[in-house]
Amino acid sequence: MTTTSVAPPTPAAPAAATAISERKQDRDGDGQGRRSWWGFAFAGPHTIGLALFTVVPIVASLVISFNNWPLLGAHTFVGFGNYAQLLADPIFRTVILNTFLFTILYVPLNLIVSLGLAAWLTPKIRHRHIFRVLFFIPTVTPIVANVVVWRMLYQPGGAIDASVQTVFGFHAPNFLADANWAMIAVVLMSVWQGFGYNMLIFSAALDSVPENLVEASELDGAGAWTTFWRIKFPLISPSVFFATMMTLITSFQVFVQPFILTKGGPGSSTLTLVQFIYNQGFQYQQLGLASAGAWVLFIIILGITAVQFIGQKKWVHYE
Amino acid sequence: MKRKILAGAAVAMSMTIALTACSGSSGSSGSQSAKALTWGMWIAGNADQAAWQKVADAADADQSGLKVTIQGAPFNDYWTKLRTQLSTGSAPCIVSLQSLRAANYTDQLVAIDSLAKKNDTDLSAYDTTALNGMKVDGKLYALPYDTGPYLMFYNKDMFEAAGVAEPKPGWTVSQFEAAGAALKAKGKTLFASTAEDLGLESSILAYNDGRVISEDGTLNATDPKFEKGLDWLASLVKKGYALPASADGSNDDNEFVSGQAATYTDGPWSLITQKAKAKFDLGVTTLPVGDSTQTTFSAGSGFGISKQCKYPDQAYKAIVSMTSEKTLGELAAKGRAFPGRTAVQKDWFDNAKIDGAQDVFATALKGAVPLPGNKNSDQLGQLFAQYGIQAVNGQQSGSQVMTQISSQLPK
Amino acid sequence: MSSGIGVRPRTAAAPTRPVKKRVVQRTTGQRVKSTIGYVILCLIALAFISPLIYMVATSLKPAAETFTTPPTLWGSAIVWQNYVDAFTYLPFARFLVNGLFVAIAGTAINMAVAVLSGYAFSRLRWRGRNTVFVLFLATLMIPQDVLVIPMYVMMQGFGWVDTFQALIIPWAFTALGAFLLRQFFLTVPQELDDAARVDGAGTVRTFFLVMLPLARPTLAVLAVFSFITYWNSFLWPLIVVNDVNAHGTIPLGLQQFFGQQGSQWNLVMAASVISMVPTVILLILLQRHLVKGIVTSGLGGR
The missing domain is CATH 3.40.190.10 (Periplasmic binding protein-like II)
Structure with missing residues (x-):
């Protein structure tokens, strides 16, 4: 149910890599040991549940997207009509641009902050587990609670504005009501609440970099910076790759932050794809249009993932 | 392997179609019966809930054993949900409406003029502006419980x-x-x-x-x-x-x-x-x-009846009781709503204890026009x-x- | 598990390490530098956490003092009453109970099906195993938002709209758990099965008596992730819950504070603090498990 947050990149992807690599050696489960029916029994409940609640809806979603499907009344097949209507809609174009803008700002910031802090929080740092917990708290807090606090901070007269007024004597921008600031405000809030997950992943990865390699590098006279990029980063690059991918995927699904901070405004400057889907589906009852929007989202995500997988050869090092 | 995936997809598709076919027919409107009706209302908190619960209880004024259950949502979400519920056949029997939004929903609401006639409801006891606010294209869709000039x-x-x-x-x-x-x-x-x-x-x-x-x-x-x-x-x-x-x-x-x-x-x-x-x-x-x-x-608000309600007669009697002089008087005394019935508006002023409020209302109402609804x-x-x-x-x-x-x- | 050194005990830091390994001796200059670094780190942590401090502080302020220039951390009085009011203004106790029920039930189902399928995918041999597993993988790429609309139509078909089932069941079968558990079971030595088999235990007994107890740490990680996603979920409850006061969870309840009566920030903050408590407790109790779980389940250190 990551629908609610930009944050948690699901840690499944590395498993994907092993599964795929393993598949080459072990065609269809006939490794050592005898086959039995127990496999079906054990995997059955999960497989049926997943089929019913993920595979069926995704197929249904595609079917709906090819229909004019109001919540009430008959539906008619329209082929690619919904998609054509979306592409012709200036608001939908804005929505796509906003979603990309959010991703372009959010993903690098998230990765820099989480990687930086993970690198900083080496085992040498006293009480590092306390820092880890602190940085992780917003990630596990209900995102609605986080957003609400930030709305209070961003508000004119709120903590940020009041501080700026007290120190500098002028008003801070009206972050959430100013089209130039609203997206930045949403991104900053999202990074704050979302990077903890990646930080924990990187931190665990960095911990397992063999100490002797690091020491050898230091012996060669390399500084911490060089050591990090020459030795540590290549070793943790699989983790960075999968974290990047999952963060990208989830950032395309941003919804709660703009929904509560700005309602998509001012104007349409923070209207994102998922809010567009929600509005089309549940405010205007155009399920066909909403599903088409959802499939555009899905296709974007598939495309990005494919590009990532192709690009990974250049910088990801598997042992 | 390909054959299996195809078979799987076919199964998924047929399930999909079966499911969507189900959705075409209207679902049940909750657990409604002649003695138990649901009522959709915007609710802002416990105190609000308690006040409206009194109104729900009042629905039973002259019928024996009628139970009205509140379905509460925050004001902003209420409208999204109402639209969805009305469209999917899962709407409550009694729905709350704001005058300016009434027109959005009339396609799924019961026009209550004939019910009013059948039950000899004295519509003149309601505030005229409030009552007119609940009319769309000359048809009455709700009985007003509150009203007032902005x-x-x-x-x-x-x-x-x-x-x-x-x-x-x-x-x-x-x-x-x-x-x-x-x-x-x-x-x-x-x-x-x-x-x-x-x-x-x-x-x-x-x-x-x-x-x-x-x-x-x-x-x-x-x-x-x-x-x-x-x-x-x-x-x-x-x-x-x-x-x-x-x-x-x-x-x-x-x-x-x-x-x-x-x-x-x-x-x-x-x-x-x-x-x-x-x-x-x-x-x-x-x-x-x-x-x-x-x-x-x-603008004002009132209670109407959704077309999905299987018991419009009971629901109508319920909304009459829910907007009775007694109920609205109690709401007014609690300061919840400026009553949609002229007879008890004084109770509200007595309770508000704000100097000159009556003058202000009189002046405001002189130049006030109802905000018409639009789809x-x-x-x-x-x-x-x-x-x-x-x-x-x-x-x-x-x-x-x-x-x-x-x-x-x-x- | 050669990569499992990630969770070395904290004491492995400088003090207890044999001196001979520390080739680069620390000079005074370096120590000063690292102290300054530490102070900066503390300041960053403080700045980072300040919104939460502000949240707690506001939750204890009188209503009229929530916005002041210059901003103050504490109001003129500490108003514990806000917490009482948060519970009375909205049926917050109800939201808490609902949220706990939904999260715990969903997590339990998720753990049960995932530990079984994770086992099947790693240690049982059956036809089509890897094909099914790759399909599991593929579902992780599907954004849940794409599913929301057909899922709503489906809930209508089941008559599940505005029920707890609708909040729990649809998301209890996400594939994530199967991966975590599969990764874990792959690290368990084959000799354990063989030994159990020699003792005459069948598949079921081996699973329950040998494997399940071993999997506890990984299950704990899955439990935390699953609990958190349920607890924090917003879009789906927003869509599928009609009667918020009966079936609402915490995020819906929080949102409800912005009702028609205007925002009561001090109460909202009090409610937010309450909503944080369960997950933060989980986090503090299980933080070491979490890091360890991330390592053993194959996330870090590969």
Whole structure:
């Protein structure tokens, strides 16, 4: 149910890599040991549940997207009509641009902050587990609670504005009501609440970099910076790759932050794809249009993932 | 392997089709029976819930054993949910409606004129404006429980501290702006801006008769007068008389209660709760009037019956009891709602204990016109929250904003 | 598990390490530098956490003092009453109970099906195993938002709209758990099965008596992730819950504070603090498990 947050990149992807690599050696489960029916029994409940609640809806979603499907009344097949209507809609174009803008700002910031802090929080740092917990708290807090606090901070007269007024004597921008600031405000809030997950992943990865390699590098006279990029980063690059991918995927699904901070405004400057889907589906009852929007989202995500997988050869090092 | 995937996909498809086929037929409307009806209402909290529970209990006044169960949602989500529920056949039997939004839902509501006739309901006991607000195309869709002209609430203490005379009912835009200048000189702000539909539309109507929904209910999003009105609201922010608007509809209420602004606009239904919340002496007056004959919109809410209700007769009797003199009198005594029945409106004034409130209402109602509903008024409200703030905060001109808004509304 | 050194005990830091390994001796200059670094780190942590401090502080302020210039951390009085009011203003106790019920039930189902399928995918041999597993993988790429609309239509078909089932069941079968558990079971030595088999235990007994107890740490990680996603979920409850006071969870309840009556920030903050408590307790109790789980389940250190 990551629908609610930009944050948690699901840690499944590395498993994907092993599964795929393993598949080459072990065609269809006939490794050592005898086959039995127990496999079906054990995997059955999960497989049926997943089929019913993920595979069926995704197929249904595609079917709906090819229909004019109001919540009430008959539906008619329209082929690619919904998609054509979306592409012709200036608001939908804005929505796509906003979603990309959010991703372009959010993903690098998230990765820099989480990687930086993970690198900083080496085992040498006293009480590092306390820092880890602190940085992780917003990630596990209900995102609605986080957003609400930030709305209070961003508000004119709120903590940020009041501080700026007290120190500098002028008003801070009206972050959430100013089209130039609203997206930045949403991104900053999202990074704050979302990077903890990646930080924990990187931190665990960095911990397992063999100490002797690091020491050898230091012996060669390399500084911490060089050591990090020459030795540590290549070793943790699989983790960075999968974290990047999952963060990208989830950032395309941003919804709660703009929904509560700005309602998509001012104007349409923070209207994102998922809010567009929600509005089309549940405010205007155009399920066909909403599903088409959802499939555009899905296709974007598939495309990005494919590009990532192709690009990974250049910088990801598997042992 | 391919064959299996294909087979799997085929199974998934057939399940999909089976499922969607089911959805075509209307689902059950909760667990309704002749003795147990559901009622959709916007609920803001426990106190609210308790007050409305009393109303639900009152539904049983003259029937034996009728039980009305509240289905509560926050005001903003209520409309999205109602639309969805009405469309999917899962709507409650009794639905709450706001006059300006009634038209959005009439295709799924029961016109209750014949029921009123059948039950000999004395409709003349209801406030005429309130009752008219519940009519769409001449048909009555709900019995009103509250009504009232949109008003301006003010902070008496702030006016006094700034040495500004308290506003009198019928005060003008120039008096309003003069108060703004006087407060500004003392480092205070006069007005908490809003981008909510009712607030914007009422303020601008009083300013220059500008309106986006004309009297017959048609949409006129690019009314030049309304655009000028937006520019006027922006000028207040620019001059420092008003705080900027926020996408959050309750922001102005909050700024007023916390003493950041001396005035804001709201309906009588909020008056007593705001008075209880405020730590200062709260006053009420009419909206500042400019070059206009119509000085405010009146709006109200009531209870209607959804077409999915299998027991419209019982539901009708329930809503009559829920808007009876006794029930509305009790609501008025608690300050929940300015009653939609004239006979008990006095109870409300007695309870409000705000000096001159009766005069203010009388003056306001003289120039008040009902805010007509329109099928797109929900969407319009959403667009005001998004785009309206840009106009009020002066980032774009009124005409730019209204052009953008109208481009997103169906022609 | 050669990569499992990630969770070395904290004491492995400088003090207890044999001196001979520390080739680069720390000079005074370096120590000063690292102290300054530490102070900066503390300041960053403080700045980072300040919104939460502000949240707690506001939750204890009188209503009229939530917005002040200059901003103050504490109000003129500490108002514990806000917490009482948060519970009375909205049926917050109800939201808490609902949220706990939904999260715990969903997590339990998720753990049960995932530990079984994770085992099947790693240690049982059956036809089509890897094909099914790759399909599991593929579902992780599907954004849940794409599913929301057909899922709603489906809930209508089941008559599940505005029920707890609708909040729990549809998301209890996400594939994530199967991966975590599969990764874990792959690290368990084959000898354990063989030994159990020699003792005459069948598949079921081996699973329950040998494997399940071993999997506890990984299950704990899955439990935390699953609990958190349920607890924090917003879009789906927003869509599928009609009667918020009966079936609402915490995020819906929080949102409800912005009702028609205006925002009561001090109460909202009090409610937010309450909503944080369960997950923060989980986090503090299980933080070491979490890091360890991330390592053993194959996330870090590969």
